[in-house]
Amino acid sequence: MAVIRRTRRPHAEGDSVLNDIFDLSSGRASNQEIRARFVSGAKVVGPNMTILIVAMLIASIGLNTDSTEAIVGAMLICPLMGSVMAMAYGIATADRRLIKHAITGLLVQMGICLCTSTLYFAISPLSNTTSELLTNSSPTIWDVLIAAAGGTAGAIGTTRKKEPPTLVSGVAVATALMPPLCTTGYGIATRSLMRAAGGLYEFLINVVFIALACEVVLIVMRVPMHSDFNDDGKVTPEEREEARQWAHHTRIRIAIATAIFLVPCLFISASVVQQTMAQNNGELFEQKDLYDAKTTAQELEILAPEVTGYSVGEQDSYDTADEALTTKVVATVTSSRELDADTREKAEDLVRLHAPDVDEVNFLVA
Numbered sequence: 001m002a003v004i005r006r007t008r009r010p011h012a013e014g015d016s017v018l019n020d021i022f023d024l025s026s027g028r029a030s031n032q033e034i035r036a037r038f039v040s041g042a043k044v045v046g047p048n049m050t051i052l053i054v055a056m057l058i059a060s061i062g063l064n065t066d067s068t069e070a071i072v073g074a075m076l077i078c079p080l081m082g083s084v085m086a087m088a089y090g091i092a093t094a095d096r097r098l099i100k101h102a103i104t105g106l107l108v109q110m111g112i113c114l115c116t117s118t119l120y121f122a123i124s125p126l127s128n129t130t131s132e133l134l135t136n137s138s139p140t141i142w143d144v145l146i147a148a149a150g151g152t153a154g155a156i157g158t159t160r161k162k163e164p165p166t167l168v169s170g171v172a173v174a175t176a177l178m179p180p181l182c183t184t185g186y187g188i189a190t191r192s193l194m195r196a197a198g199g200l201y202e203f204l205i206n207v208v209f210i211a212l213a214c215e216v217v218l219i220v221m222r223v224p225m226h227s228d229f230n231d232d233g234k235v236t237p238e239e240r241e242e243a244r245q246w247a248h249h250t251r252i253r254i255a256i257a258t259a260i261f262l263v264p265c266l267f268i269s270a271s272v273v274q275q276t277m278a279q280n281n282g283e284l285f286e287q288k289d290l291y292d293a294k295t296t297a298q299e300l301e302i303l304a305p306e307v308t309g310y311s312v313g314e315q316d317s318y319d320t321a322d323e324a325l326t327t328k329v330v331a332t333v334t335s336s337r338e339l340d341a342d343t344r345e346k347a348e349d350l351v352r353l354h355a356p357d358v359d360e361v362n363f364l365v366a
Contacts, residue, residue, distance in 0.1 A: 029161045031224055037158050038089035041082025042102040044109065048079045052109055055079075056116040059178045060185065064121070066130040072173055080109055080177045084207050085154055088214035091254065094247040095226035106207070110181065117185025128302050133186055136179040137198030139205045141269040144262070147206045150175035151213030159221060175206050205265055208258055296354045300333060303350065304343050308366065309334035312355055328359040334366050 029037075055078040062070030083106040090098035154171040180203035187196025225243050297310040315330045331351045339347065348361045 027160050027162075028221070029159055033161075034159050034223065035089070035093075038086050039098060041079075042086030042098065042105050043082075044105040048082075049109075049112060051077055052079055052112055053116050056113045056178065056182065057120060060117045060120040060124075060182045063130060063132045063136070063179060063182045063186070064124055064126050066132050068132070071132065071179060075173045075176060075178050078172060078178050080106075080113075081154065081172055081175070081210075083109060084177070084210050085151075085158060085214055088151070088155070088211040089218060089223075091211070091247075091250065092215045092218035093223055093226045094243045094250070096246070098226070110203075113178070113181045114185050114188065117182045118188045119185075121186045121189035127190070127305065129186075129305060130302060131298055132179065133183050133195075134298060134301075136176075136183040136202060137187075137195050138268055139180075139198075139202035139265050140272055141265060143202065143205060144209050144265060147175050147209035148213040151210035152217055154210065155214040155217035159218075159223075175210055177203060177206055177210075180206065201264065204261075208261060212254070212258060293354075296351060299350055299354075300347055303346060304335065304339060306335040306337050306339065307333060307347070308336055310351075312358065329355070329357050331355060331358045331361045332364060333361065334364045336366070338365055339363060 028034075055074045058070050059074035059078075061067070062074060083102050087099060087102035087106065090096070090102055150171045154175075157171070180199045183199030184196045184203065185199075187193065187199055225240075225247060293310065293312055297307075300307045300310055310331070310333055312329065312331045314327050333347055333351070344363055347363075351361050352358055
């Protein structure tokens with residue numbers, strides 16, 4: 001009798017290798033352990049709130065003094081991520097009680113953070129706007145991508161048998177939940193509505209897309225739904241169907257609300273892209289000149305908060321002595337009020353440091 005041997009097809013082996021590489025079930029913790037981790041992250045208890053206040057104070061000092069090290073350290077110890085991840089888990093599993101608990105906890109934490117940062121900036125003798133404060137009030141689509149990637153990594157890390165501490169810490173730093181809240185507190189303390197609104201919007205963008213990405217990962221991993229709505233220990237077919245319907249409608253509403261919420265961010269991103277394209281096409285300045293102009297504008301605002309604008313351009317003038325048309329490079333510094341002589345001298349030195357070809361520096365009040 002002839003023996004027929006079956007051989008595996010080459011592509012089947014390749015498929016198996018790919019499945020092994022991208023298999024999220026490998027090394028996964030039990031469903032009970034996963035739930036316990038997410039639920040514990042939503043707890044608003046004394047030690048966590050004390051750490052939150054300390055972390056917010058460190059972050060505020062870091063933003064106020066332009067210290068990246070302080071900001072990163074604050075994000076590493078900040079417990080804000082737990083409430084966001086718990087909210088995502090509640091939505092993925094249709095656990096309405098956990099969603100309410102997580103949202104309430106997040107609002108309490110936000111209130112504590114805003115009170116801490118506002119109080120700090122209100123009493124801080126350093127009233128200048130640092131570059132770190134400027135960069136945390138204008139969210140773009142790239143912030144959205146970072147938040148989504150961070151939420152994905154956080155969900156995968158939290159569902160492992162052994163939660164990798166380096167991954168969780170990395171997610172906390174990458175998604176940067178604290179700096180935008182600090183900027184919001186700065187805006188409130190300095191009565192700058194636009195800065196406060198920009199910081200709060202960037203914070204909410206991070207929260208929404210961290211939670212959304214985490215929710216998607218949990219759904220893909222088929223984390224079981226919480227169908228026991230009345231918590232009597234029994235799940236009836238009616239409760240299971242109700243949970244399925246509730247989850248379906250809720251996810252549709254979240255998708256629509258997220259799309260609407262993203263619109264301002266897309267406009268900001270489009271503006272950045274247009275400026276970049278204009279720069280590359282030579283419609284504004286050469287790349288180095290544009291970079292120097294932006295850097296000079298930021299440093300002028302730090303030097304004197306009254307400065308509201310800065311520009312460099314060519315200006316034609318007619319020389320009556322030589323009867324010729326000459327072109328000068330003129331820098332214009334615009335401020336909300338008249339600058340004193342010492343500040344004007346320092347501002348002019350700063351302008352000429354970045355743009356040595358400038359022939360004339362003008363100061364305007366607008």
